[in-house]
Amino acid sequence: MNTQPPAERKTGAFASALWIAAAFVVFSLVLWFVHRGPQQEDLQFVVRAGILRDLVAEDSLGRQALVSSLVVMPMPTLVALLFVPFVSPHAYGLAYLYGLAMLLAFGILPLAALLRRMRIPASRAVSLVILSVLAATVGATSFSDALACIAFLLMALALDTDKRPMLRGLAGACYGFALFSHPAGIAISLLRLLFLARHSILPGSSGERRAVAWIQGSCIVYAALIYIFLVWMIMGSASYSVRQTNPDMRILLRRDNVQHILQGVAAAYPESAMVVNGHWGYLAEDVLNSRGGYRFIHIHHGNVPRWDSRPVVLVVPKKTNKLSVFAERTTPGLYARLGYLLLREDADFSYYTTSREGNK
């Protein structure tokens, strides 16, 4: 029975809104701080900023980049779109950070609810501290997009452990959003799905439990189907993003290291049109733009415009190169089939060239 008069509940709702707003400001500041200056920008930050630029410019590369690898899941970029009108085109990376900050801010109340159940006092303040530390640490790595997944999983956990069945059912939506945010979200959601399926067929499971399992399971399956559909629609193959995912989870180089390497590559072939394929094209964007190069998500015939008569140099990170996480994964012999010939190799890259006829 409710004993709290309506006036107190309105105050509670207002206070909650204030906490979320304050958390958004704090997390935005933290994420901005760890990304201050180009030398601090992590690779996810750079890639997402590039994708946003392409989306705003209605370049099809943006759509392709959204769904072409499990390493770059769509949700953090889609959330960032909300902030694009408020930042300059040169600062789309900030929109990505604001999107992460917003999601983390929505995670503060669920985390506080979980802490209250563990009888930890000042749960909201403690949540703010925990998530700020998380933003400062995880946000400073190349896995900053994991913050989006963490936010959704916190919401899912808080709802899933509530006594009210409707809220437990609603947790399914949060698992679905987590799936859309990060490969870890995919793994956790699919594990949850297996667990729910087991629950549904166990004898003795109550009708309520089965119903909640159905709702959560439907949300997770729906999110997976929508992702697969988007991949199929944009890339022409439903399994493209799975095939393209490099499971290498080593901590990657920061942007300034990548720029230094690429400048060296560009200097070795000053008269050529430099071409890169895969998400790492966003990391090479500055160098490519300064040299009139090209970047694509998926290599195929005719990538380079016919009017460009320069010899083409396709730069491909080797498997031992950490950048290969963001590079297009190809089958052996693909480049040869497309008419690319191996020029040379070094420790980190393979360099291919092609005749202009090969581009026609």
Add this chain to the structure above:
Amino acid sequence: MSRMKNVPEWVTSGIPDNNAATVLSWGQIAAFLPVLATLVILLVVSPLTTLFILNLVAIIFYLIFAHYKLVLEIFSAAAEEDVVYADERSIGRWPRYTIMVPLYREESAVPGLVSHLSRMDYPADRLQILLLVEADDHTTRKAIGNLPPNFEVVEVPVAQPRTKPKACNYGMAYADGEYLVIFDAEDRPDTDQLKKAVRLFAASGDDVVCLQARLNFYNRNRNFLTKLFAAEYSAWFDLCLPGMVRVDAPIPLGGTSNHFRIEALDEIGCWDPFNVTEDCDLGIRIHVRGYRTRCLDSTTWEEATFRVGPWIRQRSRWIKGYLQTYLVHLRHHMLLLRNGRLSRLLHFHLVFGATVFCLLANPIYWLLTAGWFLGFSEFLNGMYPLWLLIPAMTCLVLGNAALILSAMLACLNRGYYHLVPYCLLIPFYWILMSIGAWKGVLQLITRPFFWEKTPHDAKGKLVAGGTVTTAGEDPNP
């Protein structure tokens, strides 16, 4: 003992001036025709641009409506905690209560109805039950038979329009209660509903003149259609309506199980006999007058229409009525700006206008989606630049998913666990809703006052717990 009040002049007297006898006023026609003409000219002169703009407006509309429904559901969840009932001990002598049941060709439903209403938990000497029977409906009259003492049969003179609100208006002359409730022939209200209503009225201010009980179905397991009908009703009455009350939106009443303070009902002018959803119309007029409606935490169990044909006819009447109500109140819609609150006006447009629009527009967008898959993608891509495609896809992917999720959660909330998986098939149900909507719109033009009578086969027996079973039905699925 009944008493005869001054009988209102037959049919048209006492009803609101602004009523559905006029489908479109001259002012509305004068406003509508130039808009239509302009649209036709633009479609001829610049078809692609015009279609693009129409598409843009529709997407914006869908987005607003989707967010509106989400907000209502959030408020509904919070509204549950606000309901406070007066203690039964504080009531003292129970006030006189009138139950009115309009009947027309309900011979099969009458015995079960009488049996159930006789068992309502309310002092019999404080309860007046009026069965309103059309004078030429001899079969229903014959089926009524012997009645308990607090039942009365009121013979409604035959007159056009042959509508339920007309009969209810006539019955008002015989109502002598302080409160009044309308039930349908197949209804099985929770037996404690009247006492609950009195307690809620007592705990509410004088501005609360109407209570809407929740409606649901006792034959929800009969077939695929009734299962989804139950899911829809659960989502509307449990997850949407409380939110509308909370945000002070005009409430489209449910047509049955509306409890009123009789004095206020008289003042408002009772029902519009020309409106086939007189309940919706009354809900708005309550709102315009500065009164309020609240949700009553009690369920009336109805018989869901279980055949597709009658279901579509019933739905067509509802949408026709929604449109009638919308057009009637659009003529003076600034009256909704009570106390200068623009939000009330917006609620009116979203609840009535947007609902009808979405049901009519949905088939167009389904065809567009099908067309995209069937090879017309190039033309459609032109209609959807990226900045429009993303919101449109959001509507399609998230908006529809949210509606399905709402239905599932509503079934879970009700304890209809076995219905949860069926909610995944609700898009097929939406197709039927749109068919009904288009039929209703066309009938508004051809037969605006025709009442699509819903056949009932309510032979349900009351079982323990206030649920009803018919032969073969499991009352506790």
